[in-house]
Amino acid sequence: MPDPAPRVVNFSAGPGVLPLSVLEQVRSDLISLPGVGASALEVSHRSAWFEGVIEEAEGNLRTLLGIGERHRVLFCQGGATMQFSMVPMNLLRGNDHGADFVLTGSWGGKAVPEAAREGAARVAWTNEGERFVRVPTEEELTRALDDDPAYVHITTNETIQGVEYPDTPALADDVVLVADSSSDFLSRPVDVSRYGVLYAGAQKNAGPAGVTVVIVRDDVLERVPDGLPTMLDYRTYADSGSMHNTPPVFAIYVVMLVTRWIRHEIGGLERMAARNREKAALLYDVIDEFPDLYRGHAQPASRSRMNVTFRLPTPEAEARFLEEATQEGLTELRGHRSVGGIRASIYNAMPVDGVERLAALMRRSATRRP
Ligand code: PMP
Numbered sequence: 001m002p003d004p005a006p007r008v009v010n011f012s013a014g015p016g017v018l019p020l021s022v023l024e025q026v027r028s029d030l031i032s033l034p035g036v037g038a039s040a041l042e043v044s045h046r047s048a049w050f051e052g053v054i055e056e057a058e059g060n061l062r063t064l065l066g067i068g069e070r071h072r073v074l075f076c077q078g079g080a081t082m083q084f085s086m087v088p089m090n091l092l093r094g095n096d097h098g099a100d101f102v103l104t105g106s107w108g109g110k111a112v113p114e115a116a117r118e119g120a121a122r123v124a125w126t127n128e129g130e131r132f133v134r135v136p137t138e139e140e141l142t143r144a145l146d147d148d149p150a151y152v153h154i155t156t157n158e159t160i161q162g163v164e165y166p167d168t169p170a171l172a173d174d175v176v177l178v179a180d181s182s183s184d185f186l187s188r189p190v191d192v193s194r195y196g197v198l199y200a201g202a203q204k205n206a207g208p209a210g211v212t213v214v215i216v217r218d219d220v221l222e223r224v225p226d227g228l229p230t231m232l233d234y235r236t237y238a239d240s241g242s243m244h245n246t247p248p249v250f251a252i253y254v255v256m257l258v259t260r261w262i263r264h265e266i267g268g269l270e271r272m273a274a275r276n277r278e279k280a281a282l283l284y285d286v287i288d289e290f291p292d293l294y295r296g297h298a299q300p301a302s303r304s305r306m307n308v309t310f311r312l313p314t315p316e317a318e319a320r321f322l323e324e325a326t327q328e329g330l331t332e333l334r335g336h337r338s339v340g341g342i343r344a345s346i347y348n349a350m351p352v353d354g355v356e357r358l359a360a361l362m363r364r365s366a367t368r369r370p
Pocket residue numbers: 013014078079080081082107155157158159160180181182183201
């Protein structure tokens with residue numbers, strides 16, 4: 001087998017970097033799985049091999065996140081974007097109450113018009129006027145929310161702006177909290193019991209594109225209206241173990257390997273979170289040390305540990321920085337076109353030394369200025 005081409009330090013916002021040991025396992029299984037004799041790309045989803053895979057993937061997620069009996073773990077397709085529609089179809093259709101959206105960045109905003117097709121969708125709080133630089137305080141949030149909403153939708157980490165809740169916001173116990181956690185899923189411990197629905201596209205922290213993990217509480221499932229298209233009804237997935245039709249076998253297999261890596265190589269989500277805090281601090285420390293050159297986008301208390309966003313004084317300085325980074329093998333650092341500047345996505349699988357190399361470049365660029 002020829003050696004693979006050298007790997008860059010990949011700061012892509014998603015699909016993002018995967019652990020090398022997982023890729024090596026995939027490579028070794030790719031032609032023929034031991035005991036199966038066929039590739040993970042060729043095997044039936046009804047095979048004993050895949051039954052073991054999906055069972056372990058779910059088991060790893062349950063162990064890592066401490067998911068209890070009241071929640072189901074579903075493997076859907078259609079990305080987080082399909083959840084923008086599926087959540088309101090299952091929770092808002094026919095509901096007398098409206099859904100409250102808390103907008104802390106671009107992705108939350110994309111969920112609103114999809115919900116509006118199904119019922120009343122209200123922007124309860126938004127930071128768009130400040131260009132999305134922070135999450136609400138608990139007091140602002142409590143004040144903003146409807147008395148009895150069908151559910152409250154938040155985005156735990158806004159990938160484009162790099163704005164993240166430091167913790168699950170405190171809401172009344174009877175509020176159904178729904179979260180898009182696509183870009184910080186499995187990056188830290190989460191009290192899943194607080195969520196009615198928590199969903200995440202896998203392609204940042206959990207695996208490749210093609211599967212979306214949806215964690216749904218039983219009382220939410222009980223309220224799903226009848227008459228939804230089969231594949232858009234959460235109960236179809238809950239009742240069939242996500243096997244009503246052919247699931248994304250290969251993507252779920254990689255999710256199984258990634259969650260196994262977090263459990264057994266990293267040692268769980270507390271350790272994962274500590275490593276992620278350490279990596280993010282390497283970059284925010286340089287930003288804070290050289291405020292004349294680097295302007296962080298998010299306010300410090302809302303800074304994302306997954307997507308570090310900042311600007312340099314001019315577009316020319318940013319272009320030069322990106323050019324130098326590319327020359328050093330540090331790639332995909334250009335900020336999203338709607339925000340500009342630089343965005344370093346440093347998901348779970350980004351090695352510490354990759355972030356150290358970026359921090360060193362930032363420091364070098366700052367200190368060689370006149
Ligand atoms: N929500 C968030 C927070 C995201 O980061 C993304 C993807 N970047 C999406 C939703 C959309 O996800 P998908 O492409 O899987 O539909």
